[in-house]
Amino acid sequence: MSAVSESPVLVRREGRVGILTLNRPQQLNALNDALMDALGAALLAFDADEGIGAIVITGSDKAFAAGADIAAMAGWTYTEVVRDQFITRNWETLRQVRKPVIAAVAGFALGGGCELALACDIVVAAESARFGLPEIKLAMLPGAGGTQRLPRAIGKAKAMDLCLSGRLMDAAEADRLGLVSRVVPAERLADEALGLAATVAGYSLPALMSLKACVQRAWEGSLTEGIGYERRELYARFATEDAREGMQAFLAKRPPVFQHR
Numbered sequence: 001m002s003a004v005s006e007s008p009v010l011v012r013r014e015g016r017v018g019i020l021t022l023n024r025p026q027q028l029n030a031l032n033d034a035l036m037d038a039l040g041a042a043l044l045a046f047d048a049d050e051g052i053g054a055i056v057i058t059g060s061d062k063a064f065a066a067g068a069d070i071a072a073m074a075g076w077t078y079t080e081v082v083r084d085q086f087i088t089r090n091w092e093t094l095r096q097v098r099k100p101v102i103a104a105v106a107g108f109a110l111g112g113g114c115e116l117a118l119a120c121d122i123v124v125a126a127e128s129a130r131f132g133l134p135e136i137k138l139a140m141l142p143g144a145g146g147t148q149r150l151p152r153a154i155g156k157a158k159a160m161d162l163c164l165s166g167r168l169m170d171a172a173e174a175d176r177l178g179l180v181s182r183v184v185p186a187e188r189l190a191d192e193a194l195g196l197a198a199t200v201a202g203y204s205l206p207a208l209m210s211l212k213a214c215v216q217r218a219w220e221g222s223l224t225e226g227i228g229y230e231r232r233e234l235y236a237r238f239a240t241e242d243a244r245e246g247m248q249a250f251l252a253k254r255p256p257v258f259q260h261r
């Protein structure tokens with residue numbers, strides 16, 4: 001995927017799809033504060049942009065991201081981490097994004113890089129993708145949601161295996177366990193991810209945001225609460241012009257024209 005500017009995160013758009021490319025290739029896209037700040041700012045800008053319906057986050061052929069930047073992190077003290085709120089300040093901005101976010105992963109997605117992919121809504125993996133939470137090898141632990149999202153994604157037994165052994169898993173295993181949405185040949189990754197994003201971004205934006213929020217409820221909350229939330233969100237669809245258009249277009253046997261309201 002080409003890009004228009006040089007920074008830790010390259011930003012471009014194709015139609016209604018916003019594309020963010022992690023861009024520290026010499027460090028295998030290791031995540032430092034500058035990169036996470038840039039990523040957060042770009043995510044929020046796309047989320048606020050009426051012309052964007054879905055967002056893709058990708059890396060290089062060799063690495064989506066090989067984790068937090070160990071060189072940067074090595075000097076941090078406990079006091080600094082707590083005082084500066086590293087995680088809440090710039091590592092969890094992705095949680096605020098209401099539009100669908102697709103991770104397009106080739107190569108290493110380790111530590112914070114794996115956690116970043118886990119926090120996306122859809123993960124399209126190249127056959128070259130390698131996932132893992134190897135923080136234990138540094139006497140650390142996955143601290144950007146990994147100990148919580150990985151068990152939810154693949155179950156406790158597999159999550160414990162990965163976290164406690166620090167081993168990597170290939171794309172086929174990640175697919176089998178449900179960590180990724182689909183696996184594609186490496187040379188097809190960009191086309192598959194962008195094609196999927198374009199399809200998603202073509203749907204009604206309010207419906208997409210509502211649907212994403214419903215599935216997040218299932219991921220994070222109880223069934224009873226989730227069913228109630230889903231019901232209210234369904235009722236709310238009937239207040240939108242797009243739902244009327246979608247159903248009328250179906251009945252008239254024509255493609256819908258969504259106005260995203």
Ligand code: DAK
Nearest residue numbers: 026027028030066067068069070071086087110111112144
């Ligand atoms: N940080 C910094 N540099 C990294 C890096 C990383 N995570 N991963 C790779 N690099 C650098 C290497 O040092 C090397 O730099 P030069 O020597 O060329 O200067 C360059 O990228 C190429 O890497 P390799 O030479 O090692 O390449 P290989 O193909 O041989 O090996 C590898 C690839 C991915 C297997 C290997 O580089 C590796 O094991 N990397 C470390 C993976 C890892 O341990 N990841 C977990 C990091 S801990 C937090 C939030 C989240 C986290 C922490 C705090 N707060 C907000 C407080 C998360 C923690 C983590 O992710």
